Amino acid sequence: MQKFKVGVVGTGSIGKNHARVLSELPDVEFAAIYDADAATAAEIGGRLGVRAVSSLEEFATLVDAATIATPTPTHFPIAKFLLEKRKHCLVEKPITETTRDATELADLAQSAGLVLQVGHIERFNPVLSALEARLTCPQFIESHRLSPYPNRSIEIGVVLDLMIHDLEIVLHLVRSPVKYVDAVGIAVLSRGEDIANARIRFENGCVANLTASRISPEKMRKIRVFQKDAYLSLDYQSQTGEIHRLEGGQIFRETVEIEKDEPLKRELAAFVECARAGAQPKVTGHQGAAALELAIQITKQIQAAKV
Numbered sequence: 587m588q589k590f591k592v593g594v595v596g597t598g599s600i601g602k603n604h605a606r607v608l609s610e611l612p613d614v615e616f617a618a619i620y621d622a623d624a625a626t627a628a629e630i631g632g633r634l635g636v637r638a639v640s641s642l643e644e645f646a647t648l649v650d651a652a653t654i655a656t657p658t659p660t661h662f663p664i665a666k667f668l669l670e671k672r673k674h675c676l677v678e679k680p681i682t683e684t685t686r687d688a689t690e691l692a693d694l695a696q697s698a699g700l701v702l703q704v705g706h707i708e709r710f711n712p713v714l715s716a717l718e719a720r721l722t723c724p725q726f727i728e729s730h731r732l733s734p735y736p737n738r739s740i741e742i743g744v745v746l747d748l749m750i751h752d753l754e755i756v757l758h759l760v761r762s763p764v765k766y767v768d769a770v771g772i773a774v775l776s777r778g779e780d781i782a783n784a785r786i787r788f789e790n791g792c793v794a795n796l797t798a799s800r801i802s803p804e805k806m807r808k809i810r811v812f813q814k815d816a817y818l819s820l821d822y823q824s825q826t827g828e829i830h831r832l833e834g835g836q837i838f839r840e841t842v843e844i845e846k847d848e849p850l851k852r853e854l855a856a857f858v859e860c861a862r863a864g865a866q867p868k869v870t871g872h873q874g875a876a877a878l879e880l881a882i883q884i885t886k887q888i889q890a891a892k893v
Contacts, residue, residue: 589613589614589615590613590614590615590650590651590858590861590862591615591617591648591649591650591651592608592614592615592616592617592649592650592651592652592653592858592861593616593617593618593619593620593645593648593649593651593652593653594608594616594618594619594620594652594653594655595619595620595621595642595645595652595653595654595655595656595664595668596621596654596655596656596657596678597619597621597623597626597627597630597655598655598656598657600655600678601621601653601655601656602630603850604653604655604850604854605619605630605634605636606634607848607850607851607854608653608854609634609635609636610851611851611854611855611858614858616634616636617636617637617648617649618636618637618638618639618644618645618648618649619631619636619637619638619639620638620639620640620641620642620644620645621638621656624638624640627639642664642667642668646667646668646671646673649673650673650674650861651673651674651675651676651701651857651858651861652668652673652674652675652676653675653676653677653678653705653854653857654668654675654676654677654678655678655705656678657741658680658682658683658741658742658746659683659741661677661678661680661681661682661683662682662683662687662688662690662691665677665682665691665702666690666691666694669691669694669695669698669700669702670694672698672700673700674700674701674702674857674860674861675695675700675701675702675703676702676703676704676705676853676854676857677691677702677703677704677705677871677874678704678705679704679705679706679750679751679754679874679877680742680746680750680874680877680878680881681704681871681874681875681878682878684878684882685875685878685879685882688871688874688875688878689872689875691871692870692871692872692874692875695871696871696872699864701857701860701861701864701865701866701867702867702870702871703856703857703860703867703868703869703870703871704754704869704870704871704873704874704877705853705869706750706751706754706755706869706874706877707751707849707850707853708751708752708754708755708807708822708849709754709755709758709853709868709869710849710850710852710853710856710868711822711825711849712825712844712845712846712847712849712852713809713820713821713822713825713826713827713844714755714820714822716820716827716842716843716844717759717809717811717818717820717827718759720816720818720829720842721759721811721813721818722813722814723813723814724759724760724792724811724812724813725791725792725793725812725813725814726792726793726794726795726811726812727756727759727760727792727793727794727795727809727810727811727812728794728795728796728809728810728812729752729755729756729794729795729796729797729808729809729810730797730798730806730807730808730809731748731749731751731752731796731797731798731799731806731807732797732798732799732800732802732804732805732806732807733748733799733800733802733805733806734800734801734802734803734804734805735775735780735800735801736800740776740777740778742778743771743773743776743778743779743780743782743885743888744771744778744779744780744781744782744798744799744800745769745771745779745782745784745798745881745884745885745888746778746878746881746882746885747798747800748798748799748800749782749784749796749798749881749884750877750878750881752796752798752809753784753796753877753880753881753884754869754873754874754876754877755809756786756794756796757873757876757877757880758873759811760788760790760792760794762788762789762790762792763788763789764786764787764788764789764880765787765788765789766786766787767784767785767786767787767880767883767884767887768784768785768887769782769783769784769785769884769887769888770782770783770888770891771783771888774801775801778885779885779888780799780800780801781797781798781799781800781801782797782798782799782884782888783795783796783797783798784796784884786880805823806823807821807822807823808820808821808822808823809822815831815832815833816829816830816831816832817829817830818830818842820842825844825846825847826841826842826844827841827842827844828840828841828842829842856868
């Protein structure tokens with residue numbers, strides 16, 4: 587089998603991890619790296635034995651597919667350029683700054699028969715697979731995503747930076763139109779909100795309560811899903827979980843068996859396989875756009891409350 591040629595655009599904190607994982611994937615030729623910071627690209631390329639190129643145009647001649655891990659404002663022009671060059675793309679979240687741009691990319695990829703995957707990495711966490719296998723009809727979902735101040739992605743607020751992961755997951759699990767959103771948030775160290783809470787009611791009656799903070803002294807990534815006669819409590823970070831069931835009037839607790847693995851490795855391997863086969867990815871451009879639309883709605887509600 588001929589190796590599939592993949593490259594990375596962007597060598598910041600996330601892009602460096604993309605490069606590391608791609609260099610380890612079997613049946614993949616890690617063909618090129620491009621970054622506006624040529625020195626960083628050259629350093630990573632030299633360490634991994636990958637060609638660092640000086641332009642996006644040159645990059646496009648060397649790859650079949652690309653992962654884009656650059657600042658959010660650059661996602662749209664870079665992805666559009668590569669899609670027009672008929673390259674499959676994985677774009678880190680949030681997919682773009684606006685839903686209009688996100689929809690344009692999704693439509694462009696669809697019409698060209700190209701894979702456009704959005705980097706909602708928790709969809710590849712083994713914890714979520716364990717949840718999906720036990721899910722019936724969620725009635726209430728609670729999620730907490732907390733982290734210390736990142737000193738990156740501060741051009742966007744915590745909703746677009748962190749909460750968007752959980753928004754995409756909740757939309758995926760509930761699969762019902764949003765009926766009502768009530769959101770609050772405050773800025774502490776950034777211009778945008780650093781801590782936020784959103785309560786979302788869906789048309790099917792499910793309610794989701796999401797909290798995200800990037801000014802926490804510790805990291806936390808947890809989700810609890812309540813359904814009839816049971817609830818699941820799962821930890822994305824430790825990849826552990828348990829289910830509580832009501833049987834015969836008694837509550838029984840059971841540990842959820844989870845086969846641990848690196849979500850980024852699973853995500854990039856899945857992207858390569860989808861691109862190679864022309865298959866639909868787990869998180870499509872349109873799904874990424876839907877998560878972005880909800881995140882923007884929440885962000886606007888928070889901003890309006892400050893006026």
